[in-house]
Amino acid sequence: MSRHTVAFTVNGIARRVEVEARRTLAETLRENCGLTGTHVGCEHGVCGACTVLVDDVPLRSCLIFGVQAEGASIRTVEGLAAPDGALDVLQQAFQDHHGLQCGFCTPGFLMLGTWMLERSERLNEDSLREILSSNLCRCTGYQGILDAVRAAARTLGRWDDDAGISSPA
Amino acid sequence: MTWVGRSLRRFEDPALLRGEGRFTADVAIGARIVRFLRSPLACGRIVSLRPPPDMPADALFITAADLNGTATIRPMLHRFAYRPVEQAVLPADRVHFVGQAIAAIVAPTAELAEDLLEAIELEVEAETALVTMDDALRPGAALVHGIAHGNVAVEGIVQSAECDTAFVSAPHVVEIAIRSHRQNATPMEAxxxxxxxxxxxxxxxxxxxxxxxxxxxxxxxxxxxxxxxxLQVIAPDVGGGFGQKMALFPEYAVLVWLARHHRGDFAWIEDRYENLIASAHSRDQAHVLRGAFADDGTLLGLEADILANVGAFSAYPTTCGVEPLMAFAEYPGPYKVPAYSARARGVLTHTCPMAPYRGVSRPVITFGLERLMDRAAKAIGIDAVAIRRRNLVDAFPHQTVTGLTLDDASYVETLDDAVALLDIPAFRARQAAARAEGRYLGLGLAVFNERTGYGTPAFAARGMGIVPGYEVVDIAMTPGGEVEVRIGASPHGQGLRTALAQIVADRLGLAPDAIRIIHGDTDRTPYGWGSFASRATVISGGACQTAADKLAVRLRAAAATVLQARAEEIVLRDGAAIASNGSSVPIAALARQVHQRSDLFEGFNLAETASYDPAGTFSNACHAVIVEVDAETGHVRIERYLVVEDAGRIINPLIADGQVRGGVAQGIANALFEEVIYAEDGNILTGTLADYTPPTAAEIPAIEIHHRETISDATLTGAKGLGEGGSIGAPAAIANAISDALAPFGIEITEIPATPPRIRALIRAAQAPR
Structure with missing residues (x-):
C-alpha cells in the first residue's frame, strides 16, 4: 500500500506525517501525531466520538483519510485548554454540569460543542438538542451535556433567549 | 457541614476534558496489533484452518494448536442443576456462534493485520443452528453442548402448595406473557x-x-x-462497562499468552462490529407470569415461568445462571407475595453468550410485574395506583417468600410522591380531550426495588463456584499528610474517586482533595471484586469509612502525645487535630512527625486495612412517564419522565443524578429502540450502531428526579447502591404508558423494544377505535 507525506496543522502546530492512503484521519492523529485525545468509538461515522474540527468544521475523523487533510487546519480536544491546563469555558461547563461520566465520548462532544459556540447563529433549545444528537453518549443520558453547552453558550453570549422552548421528539 | 451530601465537582473530569485520559488504546500505541478471525457461521465443524499465504516474517498466526495445554473457561455453580459448559480459549474443532474468535493474527500495524485476516483460509462445515429458545427447546433438538440435555444449562424450581391453593381459591387469576428482546450494553469504548x-x-x-x-x-x-x-492487570480509564466488561473473555487470555511466548507487547482494540456481535449480550428473556388476586386487589400468589436465552457459553465468573436465577429469586419485587411458585431455565443456543448488563434481569422482572399489576387492576376494576398501594411492602424488615430480607425502604412513599407530582386527574382530563382529537396520550407507573451492595452471603446462596462479595481497602497517610486509599473496586465512569474521597474526608477532618483513591491496578490495590451490581459505593465505601476511622484512631493517639491530652478528647477537623482545651496541631505536621520522629510515638506508621462484606440492602424507586403515541406511525414521544428514588444517603447528588439519568436513558433504549437481531441462520443483522440504534439527545427527554433518603442500618454509610436503578424502571413504566395510551384499541405492550413497526402491527391487528 502506497505511503504519502501529508502536511497540515494541528492545534496551530505544523505537522508533516507519512501515512498509507487508507489510514483514517483519526488514526493519523492518534498514531502519527500521538494525539490520543481523539477517541475512536465505532469507525462507522455513527457515534461521533472522533469528531474534530477541520478548517473550523466538525468532521468524523474516522470517515476521512489522513491524506485528505493536506493543508488543513485541524483542531482536536488537546487544543482546548490553556497551556497550563486551565479548562476553557465549555470544558468547565462540562465539569460543572456533570456532562461526562466515563469520558470516552467527551472529546467528540467538546469539539462539536466548540463549533456550536463559534457559529454565527446563536443556539436555542431546538438547535441545541438537534445538533447534539449528532453524537452518542452511553453514560449521561445527555442531560448534563445539554446543560453544559447551554451554560457555555450563555456565558459566551451565544444563547438565544427569545427562542421558544420545545420538548424533545 | 460534611463533604458527604455535597455536589462536589468530580476529580476525574479535568484530565478527561483535556483529552488527557488514558484509555487502553492510548497505552497500546506502538504495540503489535492482534486481530481475531471470527466465525462466519453459528454452528459447524472446522474442516480446515490455514494461515494466510505469504505470511510476512513479522506476522504471527495463532490457533488452538498453539495454545495447547491452556485450560478451558469453565465457571461453576453448585446448585440449580447447572451444567458446567466449557469454552476453549480458541476452538479446535467446532464453532458455536457467529463472531466466536477462532484464530489470531498479529502484525506490526492494524492495517496489515486486517489484510492478513482476510487471507486466512478457513473452511467450516455448516450445521443447523439453534438460534431461538424455541429452536433449542424443541423436543429432539440437537444439543449445543453434549452435557446439557434439552439445551437447559441451569434450572431453578420452587413449588409451593400454598401457591396452588391460592390459585384454586382466588376470585381473579391474571396472566401475562412478556418478551424482552436481546440487548448489547454498548459501552462507548469497546x-x-x-x-x-x-x-x-x-x-x-x-x-x-x-x-x-x-x-x-x-x-x-x-x-x-x-x-x-x-501477571499485573491494569484497568486504566475505562470507557463505560455496564456489566459487559465483567467477564473473562478469551481474547484477553490470547494477549497474555502472546506476551509471554513472544516476549513483546500485543494489543487488541476491538472494533464496534466485534463488540456488537461477539462481546456479550443480555436480556433475551421470555416470562409467563400469573397472579392470583382477591376482590380487593390483594395479591394471594404468584407463579413465574422464566426462560432466558443464555447463548452458547457461560460467562466467567457469573455463569449463565445469572439472568434466569436473578429473576427466579427476585421476582416478588417490592410486593407482599404470600405464596410463590417458579421455574427458571437458562437455555443454550448458538448465539453470543449472555452476561450481566446494568440491572441484569430486574428490568425484565419489573416489566413483567408492573404489566401484571396494570392488567390485574383492569381485570378487577380497581385503580392502578390502589392495587400497588395495597400490595407494596410497608413494614420492615420484611422477609420475602424467596428468603430475602427487605430493609427499611419507601415503596409506598415513592409511589405517593410520584402520584402527587403527576396530578393524575388533570392528566386524565387531558388524555380524554386528546383522544377526542385522535391523539393518544398514556401514563405509566413502575414501582420496583433493587437489591444492591450485596456481599458474600448473597453470592454464596446462588451456589457460585467463585463467590464474590467482600471489598478490602488499604489506607495510608503519607509523611506529607495526604491520604492514599487503595481499593479493590474498579470504577469505569461512576466518579468513585470523588465520592469515596468525600466519605474518607469527613472521617479524617480533611478536604477531599487531600484524599487520593487508587484503583484499577492489581499491583497497587488489595484483592477485590471490582465494580458491578450497584456495589462500589456501598461496599467499598463502607470499607473506606472503616479504614478511615481506624486511621483516625492512630492520628488521635499521636495528637494526644503531641498535645499532652487524652486521645478521646481529640477531634479531627479542618485539617487539624484539636484537643478539648483548644490546642491543636495540623494533621500534616502530625503525619510528618509520626513518620520521622517515631522515637516520640507508640507505633511508627499511619496505615490501616479494613474490609466490608454486607448482606445487602434494597434501593427503591417509582418511575412515572407520560407518552404520546402516534397511531399512524407507531412513534412514541416521551412527554414527561419522573423518577422518585430512594438510595439511602446520597454521597454526591451530582453524581447520583447522573447515574439515575444515564440508567433511565438505557432503560428507554431497552423499552423503545435497541434490539440485537439474529437472522434464522444465526447471523447478526445489527452489526453497526446505525442498526442497533442507541438513542441520541433527540430521543432522551429531560428526566425529573426526586430523592428520598431512607437511612437503613443495612449499610455502614447509610448509602444504598443506585448504579442500576435507572435502567430497571423505564421499560415497565414506558410499556404501561403505551398500553394506557392505546387502551382504546385494546392494545397492551408485552414485548420490548416497542418499536414503531411492533406498535403499528398491534394497531393494525386491533379493532378500530371504539
Whole structure:
C-alpha cells in the first residue's frame, strides 16, 4: 500500500506525517501525531466520538483519510485548554454540569460543542438538542451535556433567549 | 457541614476534558496489533484452518494448536442443576456462534493485520443452528453442548402448595406473557487489551478495559497455568462497562499468552462490529407470569415461568445462571407475595453468550410485574395506583417468600410522591380531550426495588463456584499528610474517586482533595471484586469509612502525645487535630512527625486495612412517564419522565443524578429502540450502531428526579447502591404508558423494544377505535 507525506496543522502546530492512503484521519492523529485525545468509538461515522474540527468544521475523523487533510487546519480536544491546563469555558461547563461520566465520548462532544459556540447563529433549545444528537453518549443520558453547552453558550453570549422552548421528539 | 451530601465537582473530569485520559488504546500505541478471525457461521465443524499465504516474517498466526495445554473457561455453580459448559480459549474443532474468535493474527500495524485476516483460509462445515429458545427447546433438538440435555444449562424450581391453593381459591387469576428482546450494553469504548512483557522481570502487564481487574488476573493465570504474581492487570480509564466488561473473555487470555511466548507487547482494540456481535449480550428473556388476586386487589400468589436465552457459553465468573436465577429469586419485587411458585431455565443456543448488563434481569422482572399489576387492576376494576398501594411492602424488615430480607425502604412513599407530582386527574382530563382529537396520550407507573451492595452471603446462596462479595481497602497517610486509599473496586465512569474521597474526608477532618483513591491496578490495590451490581459505593465505601476511622484512631493517639491530652478528647477537623482545651496541631505536621520522629510515638506508621462484606440492602424507586403515541406511525414521544428514588444517603447528588439519568436513558433504549437481531441462520443483522440504534439527545427527554433518603442500618454509610436503578424502571413504566395510551384499541405492550413497526402491527391487528 502506497505511503504519502501529508502536511497540515494541528492545534496551530505544523505537522508533516507519512501515512498509507487508507489510514483514517483519526488514526493519523492518534498514531502519527500521538494525539490520543481523539477517541475512536465505532469507525462507522455513527457515534461521533472522533469528531474534530477541520478548517473550523466538525468532521468524523474516522470517515476521512489522513491524506485528505493536506493543508488543513485541524483542531482536536488537546487544543482546548490553556497551556497550563486551565479548562476553557465549555470544558468547565462540562465539569460543572456533570456532562461526562466515563469520558470516552467527551472529546467528540467538546469539539462539536466548540463549533456550536463559534457559529454565527446563536443556539436555542431546538438547535441545541438537534445538533447534539449528532453524537452518542452511553453514560449521561445527555442531560448534563445539554446543560453544559447551554451554560457555555450563555456565558459566551451565544444563547438565544427569545427562542421558544420545545420538548424533545 | 460534611463533604458527604455535597455536589462536589468530580476529580476525574479535568484530565478527561483535556483529552488527557488514558484509555487502553492510548497505552497500546506502538504495540503489535492482534486481530481475531471470527466465525462466519453459528454452528459447524472446522474442516480446515490455514494461515494466510505469504505470511510476512513479522506476522504471527495463532490457533488452538498453539495454545495447547491452556485450560478451558469453565465457571461453576453448585446448585440449580447447572451444567458446567466449557469454552476453549480458541476452538479446535467446532464453532458455536457467529463472531466466536477462532484464530489470531498479529502484525506490526492494524492495517496489515486486517489484510492478513482476510487471507486466512478457513473452511467450516455448516450445521443447523439453534438460534431461538424455541429452536433449542424443541423436543429432539440437537444439543449445543453434549452435557446439557434439552439445551437447559441451569434450572431453578420452587413449588409451593400454598401457591396452588391460592390459585384454586382466588376470585381473579391474571396472566401475562412478556418478551424482552436481546440487548448489547454498548459501552462507548469497546473492549480493548494490551499485554506488555517485561523482560527484566518476566512479568506481563495487561492493560485492559475491564470492570474486575483482580478477577481477570486470577482467571487468566488459571487458564494459562502461570503464576498469578507474574501477571499485573491494569484497568486504566475505562470507557463505560455496564456489566459487559465483567467477564473473562478469551481474547484477553490470547494477549497474555502472546506476551509471554513472544516476549513483546500485543494489543487488541476491538472494533464496534466485534463488540456488537461477539462481546456479550443480555436480556433475551421470555416470562409467563400469573397472579392470583382477591376482590380487593390483594395479591394471594404468584407463579413465574422464566426462560432466558443464555447463548452458547457461560460467562466467567457469573455463569449463565445469572439472568434466569436473578429473576427466579427476585421476582416478588417490592410486593407482599404470600405464596410463590417458579421455574427458571437458562437455555443454550448458538448465539453470543449472555452476561450481566446494568440491572441484569430486574428490568425484565419489573416489566413483567408492573404489566401484571396494570392488567390485574383492569381485570378487577380497581385503580392502578390502589392495587400497588395495597400490595407494596410497608413494614420492615420484611422477609420475602424467596428468603430475602427487605430493609427499611419507601415503596409506598415513592409511589405517593410520584402520584402527587403527576396530578393524575388533570392528566386524565387531558388524555380524554386528546383522544377526542385522535391523539393518544398514556401514563405509566413502575414501582420496583433493587437489591444492591450485596456481599458474600448473597453470592454464596446462588451456589457460585467463585463467590464474590467482600471489598478490602488499604489506607495510608503519607509523611506529607495526604491520604492514599487503595481499593479493590474498579470504577469505569461512576466518579468513585470523588465520592469515596468525600466519605474518607469527613472521617479524617480533611478536604477531599487531600484524599487520593487508587484503583484499577492489581499491583497497587488489595484483592477485590471490582465494580458491578450497584456495589462500589456501598461496599467499598463502607470499607473506606472503616479504614478511615481506624486511621483516625492512630492520628488521635499521636495528637494526644503531641498535645499532652487524652486521645478521646481529640477531634479531627479542618485539617487539624484539636484537643478539648483548644490546642491543636495540623494533621500534616502530625503525619510528618509520626513518620520521622517515631522515637516520640507508640507505633511508627499511619496505615490501616479494613474490609466490608454486607448482606445487602434494597434501593427503591417509582418511575412515572407520560407518552404520546402516534397511531399512524407507531412513534412514541416521551412527554414527561419522573423518577422518585430512594438510595439511602446520597454521597454526591451530582453524581447520583447522573447515574439515575444515564440508567433511565438505557432503560428507554431497552423499552423503545435497541434490539440485537439474529437472522434464522444465526447471523447478526445489527452489526453497526446505525442498526442497533442507541438513542441520541433527540430521543432522551429531560428526566425529573426526586430523592428520598431512607437511612437503613443495612449499610455502614447509610448509602444504598443506585448504579442500576435507572435502567430497571423505564421499560415497565414506558410499556404501561403505551398500553394506557392505546387502551382504546385494546392494545397492551408485552414485548420490548416497542418499536414503531411492533406498535403499528398491534394497531393494525386491533379493532378500530371504539
Amino acid at each position: 473492549r480493548a487489551g494490551c499485554a506488555a512483557y517485561d523482560r527484566a522481570t518476566g512479568r506481563v502487564r495487561l492493560t485492559a478495559s475491564v470492570q474486575m481487574p483482580h478477577m481477570l488476573r486470577t482467571g487468566i493465570a488459571e487458564l494459562l497455568g502461570m503464576p498469578e504474581s507474574d
